[in-house]
Amino acid sequence: MIWLRSDLPLSKDRINYFLPWLVAFMVFLLVMALAFIFVLNATASKWDRGVRGSLTVQIISTDDKVEDEKRLRNVLTLLATSPEVKRYEVMEDGRLIRLLEPWIGEGISNQELPLPNLVDVELKSSSDFNAQKLLKRLSLKDNGIAVDDHQVWLTHLVRLIETIEVVALLVLILILFATIGTIVFTTRTALAIHRDTIEVLHLIGAQDTYIARQFARRALGLGLSGGIIGISLAIPTLWMLWQLTHSLDEYLLPDISFGLFHWLLLAILPFGVSVISMLTAKITVMRALERTL
Amino acid sequence: MKSEQESPIVEFKNVGLRYGLGPEVLQDVTFSLAPGSFHFLLGQSGAGKSSLLKLIYLALRPSRGLISLFGNDIATTPRDKLPAVRRRVGVVFQEYRLLNHLSSFDNVALPLRVAGVRKNEIEKYVTELMSWVGLKDHMRARPPTLSGGQQQRVAIARAVISRPRLLLADEPTGNVDDAMAFRLVHLFEELNKLGTTIVIATHNKVLVDRLGHGSLSLANGILTTSAAKAVLTSKEKSEGNEGLKKDGLKKSEIPPFTTRKGDSDKKLEPDSGQPENA
Numbered sequence: 160m161i162w163l164r165s166d167l168p169l170s171k172d173r174i175n176y177f178l179p180w181l182v183a184f185m186v187f188l189l190v191m192a193l194a195f196i197f198v199l200n201a202t203a204s205k206w207d208r209g210v211r212g213s214l215t216v217q218i219i220s221t222d223d224k225v226e227d228e229k230r231l232r233n234v235l236t237l238l239a240t241s242p243e244v245k246r247y248e249v250m251e252d253g254r255l256i257r258l259l260e261p262w263i264g265e266g267i268s269n270q271e272l273p274l275p276n277l278v279d280v281e282l283k284s285s286s287d288f289n290a291q292k293l294l295k296r297l298s299l300k301d302n303g304i305a306v307d308d309h310q311v312w313l314t315h316l317v318r319l320i321e322t323i324e325v326v327a328l329l330v331l332i333l334i335l336f337a338t339i340g341t342i343v344f345t346t347r348t349a350l351a352i353h354r355d356t357i358e359v360l361h362l363i364g365a366q367d368t369y370i371a372r373q374f375a376r377r378a379l380g381l382g383l384s385g386g387i388i389g390i391s392l393a394i395p396t397l398w399m400l401w402q403l404t405h406s407l408d409e410y411l412l413p414d415i416s417f418g419l420f421h422w423l424l425l426a427i428l429p430f431g432v433s434v435i436s437m438l439t440a441k442i443t444v445m446r447a448l449e450r451t452l
Numbered sequence: 453m454k455s456e457q458e459s460p461i462v463e464f465k466n467v468g469l470r471y472g473l474g475p476e477v478l479q480d481v482t483f484s485l486a487p488g489s490f491h492f493l494l495g496q497s498g499a500g501k502s503s504l505l506k507l508i509y510l511a512l513r514p515s516r517g518l519i520s521l522f523g524n525d526i527a528t529t530p531r532d533k534l535p536a537v538r539r540r541v542g543v544v545f546q547e548y549r550l551l552n553h554l555s556s557f558d559n560v561a562l563p564l565r566v567a568g569v570r571k572n573e574i575e576k577y578v579t580e581l582m583s584w585v586g587l588k589d590h591m592r593a594r595p596p597t598l599s600g601g602q603q604q605r606v607a608i609a610r611a612v613i614s615r616p617r618l619l620l621a622d623e624p625t626g627n628v629d630d631a632m633a634f635r636l637v638h639l640f641e642e643l644n645k646l647g648t649t650i651v652i653a654t655h656n657k658v659l660v661d662r663l664g665h666g667s668l669s670l671a672n673g674i675l676t677t678s679a680a681k682a683v684l685t686s687k688e689k690s691e692g693n694e695g696l697k698k699d700g701l702k703k704s705e706i707p708p709f710t711t712r713k714g715d716s717d718k719k720l721e722p723d724s725g726q727p728e729n730a
């Protein structure tokens with residue numbers, strides 16, 4: 160009852176038709192930006208986690224196949240006896256060719272191409288053993304060996320992703336500010352429209368909070384309806400995008416699944432936005448009323 | 453005005469008022485209203501009656517001078533204390549200022565709602581008072597669908613519903629015939645008997661002459677006060693009651709003014725209701 164009745168004819172303002180859609184749009188953008196940030200975050204940490212502690216040993220091939228085999232065995236023996244190494248695996252030629260296909264074209268066999276022998280090495284997470292140390296150990300026996308710890312491109316990539324994340328976060332904050340600005344503006348307009356009624360309420364003995372409460376309630380209602388529209392548009396869109404990217408190259412975009420935390424955060428967003436609208440309206444009204452008699 | 457035991461309800465000291473850069477509409481206005489007194493505020497159109505009332509009900513601040521309400525200097529009263537002061541003042545605005553989107557019931561209920569009175573109490577008080585002013589059948593009507601006189605009664609009911617200590621009425625009988633005017637003034641007199649101080653701005657000379665309360669007169673921005681004239685004769689009194697009888701109301705009937713717990717300052721001695729003049 161108290162919730163529904165209002166001494167100000169706020170429910171008839173035109174703002175009521177326009178504001179929920181605006182809030183819906185803002186919430187939609189917010190959800191997208193937030194989801195984007197989640198994806199970037201997950202991608203970066205996945206790459207980071209996947210690649211950190213993993214090394215690739217490359218044994219550059221000579222023309223002598225038997226010699227190459229022997230060198231590979233030497234490397235594998237050394238890896239097997241290194242306590243820092245958790246796991247190692249020789250990359251099959253077939254897999255190597257498949258990885259190279261996008262660049263060199265299909266239908267190429269390892270007979271035509273002098274492919275190096277590659278060994279995937281996973282280090283124990285606690286050890287501070289690194290590419291340099293491993294290389295040093297391996298190079299004692301063989302000069303045609305390279306160890307790549309992917310650090311160079313990884314650092315660049317992670318830095319790039321972090322930059323994009325910061326930009327997305329800034330966009331998110333901008334959207335929030337735009338929403339707050341709109342609420343402030345529409346609330347001020349409503350205050351001007353209802354100035355006379357507000358004055359009567361004041362003269363009758365209404366506290367500022369009594370008047371502000373009615374504006375706050377309206378803003379909460381409009382924010383909620385806008386937020387619900389926004390989220391119900393955003394979730395299907397996200398799902399569609401997810402389906403799309405899911406079918407894309409799994410090497411480019413690692414399989415990202417949102418956890419409960421992420422879904423919760425996205426679901427809370429419309430409520431957060433409506434609470435922000437409510438507080439914004441309340442503060443705007445209180446500030447404006449303080450300047451009246 | 454002479455010294456009083458109690459602090460005056462309203463006190464003006466050398467109050468001046470100007471709108472913007474215009475001339476002073478009110479100049480050196482000094483007066484005080486004793487608790488329980490009844491005054492007419494007279495003056496030609498444009499003399500500043502509404503302006504003076506606005507100063508009292510805190511819709512305007514004076515350009516200079518000192519205004520005290522219920523012993524509080526309003527210039528130094530903090531803003532968050534003003535609503536409590538305003539709740540003790542009932543106002544019938546010259547243009548009624550009813551809220552057109554609310555029913556007449558809700559308009560009358562407003563001062564009680566704003567003061568946080570419980571819903572069932574509001575229902576009871578408002579229904580009683582609205583029946584008393586003859587608007588029982590119009591409680592759900594919105595003000596624009598009511599006649600001028602009916603709107604005026606809604607405005608008056610809203611002003612008196614919380615039994616204010618001070619009632620200010622700006623031309624409350626402006627657009628009604630004399631019978632209705634007397635009936636409405638009767639409401640104010642009943643309220644006055646309960647201890648409310650009354651100030652009525654009016655052009656209606658007949659009313660002033662018959663009722664013979666004290667008066668404040670405004671001319672050229674200067675206020676002069678005068679004591680009560682001869683009290684009305686019994687013949688005139690009964691004439692004034694015609695309007696009441698026509699509507700099935702007896703003069704002796706006491707309007708159902710709200711009495712609430714906790715309003716200790718509204719508790720008044722039985723005899724303090726008589727008009728008091730210097």
Ligand SMILES: Nc1ncnc2c1ncn2[C@@H]1O[C@H](COP(=O)(O)OP(=O)(O)OP(=O)(O)O)[C@@H](O)[C@H]1O
Binds near residue numbers: 471474495503504
């Ligand atoms: N808001 C305002 N701005 C400027 N001047 C004003 C304003 N309100 C009133 N005045 C001026 O102040 C003077 C007094 O006006 P006020 O309304 O107090 O007179 P009044 O005695 O109530 O008249 P009436 O009997 O016609 O209601 C007038 O000259 C008027 O022009």
Ligand SMILES: [Mg+2]
Binds near residue numbers: 501502503546622
């Ligand atoms: Mg006037």
